[in-house]
Amino acid sequence: MKIVQCVPNFSEGRDLEKVEKIVSVLKNRENVKLVSYEPDASYNRTVVTLLGEPDAVKNAVISMVGVTTELIDLNNHTGEHSRMGATDVIPYIPIKDMTMEECVDLAKQTAKKINDLYNVPIFLYEEAAKNEDRINLANIRKGQFEGMKEKIQLEEWAPDYGKSEIHPTAGATAVGARLPLVAFNINLDTTNVEIAANIAKAIRHSGGGFRYIKAGPASIEDKGIVQVTMNITNYKKTSIYRVFETVKMEAKRYGVNVLGSEIVGLVPMEALVESIEYYLGLEGFSMDKVLETNLFD
Amino acid sequence: MKIVQCVPNFSEGRDLEKVEKIVSVLKNRENVKLVSYEPDASYNRTVVTLLGEPDAVKNAVISMVGVTTELIDLNNHTGEHSRMGATDVIPYIPIKDMTMEECVDLAKQTAKKINDLYNVPIFLYEEAAKNEDRINLANIRKGQFEGMKEKIQLEEWAPDYGKSEIHPTAGATAVGARLPLVAFNINLDTTNVEIAANIAKAIRHSGGGFRYIKAGPASIEDKGIVQVTMNITNYKKTSIYRVFETVKMEAKRYGVNVLGSEIVGLVPMEALVESIEYYLGLEGFSMDKVLETNLFD
Numbered sequence: 001m002k003i004v005q006c007v008p009n010f011s012e013g014r015d016l017e018k019v020e021k022i023v024s025v026l027k028n029r030e031n032v033k034l035v036s037y038e039p040d041a042s043y044n045r046t047v048v049t050l051l052g053e054p055d056a057v058k059n060a061v062i063s064m065v066g067v068t069t070e071l072i073d074l075n076n077h078t079g080e081h082s083r084m085g086a087t088d089v090i091p092y093i094p095i096k097d098m099t100m101e102e103c104v105d106l107a108k109q110t111a112k113k114i115n116d117l118y119n120v121p122i123f124l125y126e127e128a129a130k131n132e133d134r135i136n137l138a139n140i141r142k143g144q145f146e147g148m149k150e151k152i153q154l155e156e157w158a159p160d161y162g163k164s165e166i167h168p169t170a171g172a173t174a175v176g177a178r179l180p181l182v183a184f185n186i187n188l189d190t191t192n193v194e195i196a197a198n199i200a201k202a203i204r205h206s207g208g209g210f211r212y213i214k215a216g217p218a219s220i221e222d223k224g225i226v227q228v229t230m231n232i233t234n235y236k237k238t239s240i241y242r243v244f245e246t247v248k249m250e251a252k253r254y255g256v257n258v259l260g261s262e263i264v265g266l267v268p269m270e271a272l273v274e275s276i277e278y279y280l281g282l283e284g285f286s287m288d289k290v291l292e293t294n295l296f297d
Numbered sequence: 298m299k300i301v302q303c304v305p306n307f308s309e310g311r312d313l314e315k316v317e318k319i320v321s322v323l324k325n326r327e328n329v330k331l332v333s334y335e336p337d338a339s340y341n342r343t344v345v346t347l348l349g350e351p352d353a354v355k356n357a358v359i360s361m362v363g364v365t366t367e368l369i370d371l372n373n374h375t376g377e378h379s380r381m382g383a384t385d386v387i388p389y390i391p392i393k394d395m396t397m398e399e400c401v402d403l404a405k406q407t408a409k410k411i412n413d414l415y416n417v418p419i420f421l422y423e424e425a426a427k428n429e430d431r432i433n434l435a436n437i438r439k440g441q442f443e444g445m446k447e448k449i450q451l452e453e454w455a456p457d458y459g460k461s462e463i464h465p466t467a468g469a470t471a472v473g474a475r476l477p478l479v480a481f482n483i484n485l486d487t488t489n490v491e492i493a494a495n496i497a498k499a500i501r502h503s504g505g506g507f508r509y510i511k512a513g514p515a516s517i518e519d520k521g522i523v524q525v526t527m528n529i530t531n532y533k534k535t536s537i538y539r540v541f542e543t544v545k546m547e548a549k550r551y552g553v554n555v556l557g558s559e560i561v562g563l564v565p566m567e568a569l570v571e572s573i574e575y576y577l578g579l580e581g582f583s584m585d586k587v588l589e590t591n592l593f594d
Contacts, residue, residue, distance in 0.1 A: 005588075009334070038551040095588065128338055173494050180588070187580075240577065241576070241577070246578050246579055254502065258578070259578065260577075260578030260579065260580050261578055261579055261581060262579065262580050262581055262582070263578070263579065263586060264585075265586070266586055266588045267587060267588060268587075268588045269566065269585055269587050269588060272569065272570065272573045272587065273569065275573055275576065275577065276573045276576070279538070279572070279573070279576040280537065280541055280557075280558050280572065281484075281555070281557030281558055282539070282556050282557065282558055282559060282560065283484075283558070283559050284559055285559070285560060288332065288333065289332075289333070289560060289562070289563055289564055290563070290564060290565075290566050290569065291302075291477070291564060291565045291566060
C-alpha cells in the first residue's frame with residue numbers, strides 16, 4: 001500500500017472553534033490518519049500532519065481547502081508568519097512505495113481540483129515547480145496576500161493553475177512535493193548565542209556548509225543554553241550523524257560542550273537507521289532487517 | 298492475525314547451490330514471509346528468518362527439514378560454529394497476538410512431526426525445555442554431532458521425541474520457543490582469536506559481564522579478522538550501544554581496532570532507537586516520533 005504524508009498549513013491559529021471546524025473534515029476518513037494539528041496563536045496559523053493512501057489524503061486535503069476558503073478571510077488576517085492564502089501551503093512527501101514523481105502528480109491533481117472547485121489560483125513549488133524561481137516557497141510568497149494582488153498579474157508570476165488574479169478572500173495557495181525533512185536541534189552548554197550562530201553558519205548550505213542544511217541560532221533562556229536549530233531537507237544525502245559530529249567538532253573550537261539534541265516532529269526510520277549504521281559500523285545492514293510493529297497489512 | 302517468527306539454522310553455508318535448494322521450499326508460501334537467509338562460509342551454516350501465520354510457518358519449516366535431511370551429511374561437515382544436526386536449531390518467537398505458551402505448543406507440534414516424518418531425534422529447549430538442563434541450547438549441543446552418538450544413549454540425554462540414537466547423517470535437532478534476541482557480531486582487526494575469546498568472556502554473563510549477553514569468539518579466516526559473536530537475549534535491559542562501546546573499550550587493551558559489526562536476522566526497531574538516542578544524546582524522544590513504513594494494518 002502506497003503511503004504519502006501531507007502537511008497542509010492554513011491561516012487560522014487563534015479562533016479555535018474555526019480550527020476545529022476546518023480540521024473536522026480530516027477526521028474519520030478511511031485510509032487517512034490525522035497525525036496532529038498544531039494551531040499557533042502568534043503565527044495565526046495551523047500546521048496539520050496527515051498520513052495515508054495518496055488518493056484518500058488528496059481528497060481529504062481538497063475538502064479541507066473548501067472549508068478554509070469558506071471560513072478564512074485574509075483581508076482581516078494578521079500574524080507573525082508569512083502567508084498568501086487561507087490554505088497557504090500543501091506539501092506532499094513520499095513515505096512508502098511512492099516515488100517523488102508520484103508525489104508531483106498528486107500535487108498537480110490537487111492543484112487542478114482546488115482551482116476547479118474553489119477558484120483559488122495555485123503555484124506549484126519545490127519538486128513540482130515549473131522553473132527555478134518557483135522552487136523556493138519564499139520566492140513565490142514574497143509580498144504575501146497583500147502584495148499578491150498585483151504580483152500575480154505579472155507575466156512571470158502567472159499561477160500554474162487558474163487565472164491571474166487572487167481569490168478575493170482566500171488569496172493563493174502553493175502546492176508541492178518534497179522529501180521528508182528532519183527538524184533537528186543541537187544543544188550547546190553556553191549562553192553565548194554568537195557561538196550557535198557561528199556554528200549554524202558553518203554547517204548550513206548558504207554559509208558554505210552541507211548542501212541540505214538550513215540552520216540558525218536560538219537562545220533557550222529558561223535552560224541557560226543555546227541551540228543550533230536546523231532543517232535537514234534531504235536526510236538521505238546529508239545524514240543526521242554527519243551534522244551532529246560536525247557540530248561537536250566545531251563546538252570544540254569554542255571550548256563548548258554539546259549537551260544533546262532533539263528531533264521536532266516525525267523522523268523517518270530510515271534516517272535513524274543511517275545514523276545507527278554509522279555509530280555501530282554496521283555491515284550489510286538494511287531496512288529489511290528492522291522488525292517493525294506492523295508486519296502484515 | 299497471529300504472527301510468529303522462526304529462525305531455523307541449518308548446517309550448510311558453503312555450497313550455495315545446496316543452500317538455494319533448501320531455501321527454495323520456503324519461498325512463495327501463503328502467509329509466510331521469508332525475511333532473509335544468510336549463509337556464512339566460515340560457520341558453514343545458514344540462518345533463516347521467517348515471519349508469518351503460525352501453522353503456515355510450521356509447515357514451511359517441517360518441509361525445509363525434509364530437504365536438509367536429504368542434502369546435508371554431518372559426517373563430512375566442518376565449520377566454526379557448534380552444530381549437532383543438519384537442521385541444527387528451530388526457535389519460535391512470539392511477535393504479534395501470540396503467547397509464549399502458543400509458541401511452546403508450536404515447537405512441540407513441529408518436533409513431533411519432524412521425528413515422525415524424518416526419524417530425526419528432537420530436544421526441546423529454552424521455554425519448551427522439559428527440565429533445567431535443557432533450557433540452555435549449549436548444554437544440549439555439548440559434544441556436537443560427533444559426541445551426540447554416545448551422549449544420546451545416556452538416560453539423562455534421551456531425546457524428547459524419537460529413539461535414543463541420532464539420525465546417521467542428520468544428527469539431532471533442537472526445537473524451542475524464546476523471546477526475540479539480537480544476534481550481534483563485532484569485528485576485530487586481528488587474526489588472534491584469543492583476543493576475541495578474552496573480550497567475549499569479559500562481556501558475557503557467565504564470565505562476569507552483562508546479564509543478557511551470551512558471547513564467544515570466532516575466526517573469520519577469509520577476511521583475516523576475528524569476531525566477538527553474541528546473542529543479546531534482552532535488548533531492553535542490555536543495550537546494543539552499551540555492549541558495542543564496552544567491546545571497543547576492551548579492544549584498546551590489546552591495541553586492536555574494532556572494524557565494525559553486523560546484525561544477523563531481525564532486530565526490533567526499539568533496540569535501534571535506544572542506541573541512536575544514546576549516540577545523538579536525544580532528549581524527549583520516543584517511538585511515537587518514528588515514522589514507520591507500515592502505518593496501517
